[in-house]
Amino acid sequence: MPTPQRSIDHRDYQRVPRVVTALARDEEHGVTAKPHSHERAQLLYATQGLMRVKTDFGMWILPPRRALWIPSGVVHHWTSISKVTMRTIYVEAAAAKAFGDSCRVIEVSPLLRELIVALLEEPIEYPLPGRGEHLAMLILSELAAAATVPIAIPWPRDRRLVAVCEAIMADPGSPRNIEQWADDVGASARTLIRLFPKETGLHYRQWVQQVHLAEAFGRLAQGDSVGEIAAALGYASPSAFSAMFRRILGKTPQHYLTEWRQPLTQRPA
Structure with missing residues (x-):
């Protein structure tokens, strides 16, 4: 200490x-x-x-x-x-x-x-x-x-996009699509689709996946199972979630679970 x-x-x-x-x-x-x-x-x-x-x-x-x-x-x-x-x-x-x-x-x-x-x-x-x-x-x-x-959630400046991003962050597992988000903020879906890469460098689905990855890391660290995380984030199955996770990070959620469960040291931190 x-x-x-x-x-x-x-x-x-x-x-x-x-x-x-x-x-x-x-x-x-x-x-x-x-x-x-x-x-x-x-x-x-x-x-x-x-x-x-x-x-x-x-x-x-x-x-x-x-x-x-x-x-x-x-x-x-x-x-x-x-x-x-x-x-x-x-x-x-x-x-x-x-x-x-x-x-x-x-x-x-x-x-x-x-x-x-x-x-x-x-x-x-x-x-x-x-x-x-x-x-x-x-x-x-x-x-x-x-x-x-490669986990980051780029943040926009456009007020309409900020409202959508804040709503997704508040409920990462929401089943709502971009058309529904567009209705909420008074914009067209086409406008939001155009704004996402312009403001964040990521397309809408890529941005949402980054939110899912960040949420998953937090839940994994707290001990949630892959099945619980997949369900919370709206994936059809644990394997579908794991496939997305591995495609982006090159490792499965199970890999990180195993890593985090390994004791680092007996020394006080």
């Missing part, structure tokens, strides 16, 4: 003269952070619990073993969907350039997780040279090798 001297205020980590800094904070269910940005890039990560993160450009659901890379200056806010043990890192701007200038979800390997937890045992301004510096360099190495998970 972090020492009592560690701050839980993200602002205290932005100008520490170290390439990588690590923050630990625990949040109760339903906590929402106000929109904010950081001078440093951030790997927003929780070892336990679920988080929903939103920017002007997209939304993400983060279960354990998934983290969101957020470049410096990107305004974002998050909500804890359950109790959360946040174990996040901040990366100095020059070093962060190697990891891209857009938000993306990455897989957190067991090694990366352990490195982050280990860095939290060091002082915020860890000695140079020393153990903290070695951990920081290994964290950067693991970040460079981390796989990107």
